[in-house]
Amino acid sequence: METVNILIEALPYIKKFHKKKILIKYGGHAMIDDTTMSSTARDTVLLKYVGMKPIVVHGGGPEISRSMNKLGKEPKFIGGLRITDQETMEIIKMVLVGKINTDIVSKVCVHGGKGIGISGKDNLLLNARKRAPQVIVDGETGEETTIDLGLVGEIDSVNPEVIDMLTMNDYIPIISPIGVDDRGNTLNLNADTVAGDVASSVDAEKLIILTDVPGILEDPNDPETLIKKVQADEVMELIDQGIVKDGMIPKVMTCLQAVENGVSSAHIIDGRIQHSVLLEIFTKKGIGTMIKG
Numbered sequence: 001m002e003t004v005n006i007l008i009e010a011l012p013y014i015k016k017f018h019k020k021k022i023l024i025k026y027g028g029h030a031m032i033d034d035t036t037m038s039s040t041a042r043d044t045v046l047l048k049y050v051g052m053k054p055i056v057v058h059g060g061g062p063e064i065s066r067s068m069n070k071l072g073k074e075p076k077f078i079g080g081l082r083i084t085d086q087e088t089m090e091i092i093k094m095v096l097v098g099k100i101n102t103d104i105v106s107k108v109c110v111h112g113g114k115g116i117g118i119s120g121k122d123n124l125l126l127n128a129r130k131r132a133p134q135v136i137v138d139g140e141t142g143e144e145t146t147i148d149l150g151l152v153g154e155i156d157s158v159n160p161e162v163i164d165m166l167t168m169n170d171y172i173p174i175i176s177p178i179g180v181d182d183r184g185n186t187l188n189l190n191a192d193t194v195a196g197d198v199a200s201s202v203d204a205e206k207l208i209i210l211t212d213v214p215g216i217l218e219d220p221n222d223p224e225t226l227i228k229k230v231q232a233d234e235v236m237e238l239i240d241q242g243i244v245k246d247g248m249i250p251k252v253m254t255c256l257q258a259v260e261n262g263v264s265s266a267h268i269i270d271g272r273i274q275h276s277v278l279l280e281i282f283t284k285k286g287i288g289t290m291i292k293g
Contacts (some may be wrong), residue, residue, distance in 0.1 A: 045113035059191035093134035128153035128179030191291025200261035210271035215289030
């Protein structure tokens with residue numbers, strides 16, 4: 001009966017999200033090893049088989065840094081952004097497109113899904129421009145230093161044609177977060193931002209960001225202080241209060257922009273919890289933090 005009750009609880013959500021696009025951003029623990037990545041891929045395929053249209057965007061920062069170290073190149077960051085020269089860009093393409101993307105595709109296919117790997121360069125999916133140099137202020141002297149981030153981009157526009165074509169034909173698009181400028185140069189993009197912009201451009205019903213925290217916590221050291229639901233107009237207040245800070249700010253801002261641009265709800269959930277995507281979508285209680293317009 002417990003199994004039956006679980007299925008009955010899931011039915012309203014299966015009906016509600018039938019034929020709707022669900023954008024899932026793989027990150028954190030969900031990508032840490034073959035077992036967890038395989039489990040996340042299987043859950044993504046399950047969404048497809050109950051009638052939804054999952055789309056995946058993946059990150060890969062830690063793997064890129066490990067590969068750089070192996071090749072004798074020190075990773076450097078400014079304000080959380082990786083300084084990307086041409087050599088670093090070649091490593092990023094090798095890791096994101098050549099390794100992580102193909103690994104996810106193969107795991108989706110093993111579980112019976114029709115996975116297709118693409119990058120932001122395919123059919124000019126992610127049109128981007130080079131980020132302006134960052135101004136760094138020395139906390140003690142107040143002296144300003146301008147640093148060029150290199151081949152780091154900001155998204156100008158998303159061309160969803162290839163994604164729509166794939167989802168209409170029952171494929172699961174798996175997207176690497178690199179973009180292309182108007183001269184054909186490859187640019188390194190923030191995976192969370194890519195997920196939010198793609199979700200908006202394809203009229204996704206949900207944006208789900210998998211990370212390594214339970215969601216937005218009032219006290220970062222106490223999981224019991226999870227804020228389960230946040231209205232869009234409350235987000236800036238949480239940032240001003242210091243509740244949302246550091247690495248959570250770009251994730252929360254991505255969610256905010258997505259719901260402001262038409263995505264019904266955005267969720268930051270804990271990828272360390274097994275089947276977290278299914279728990280979020282198919283249960284009344286859900287997990288993590290939901291940001292809603």
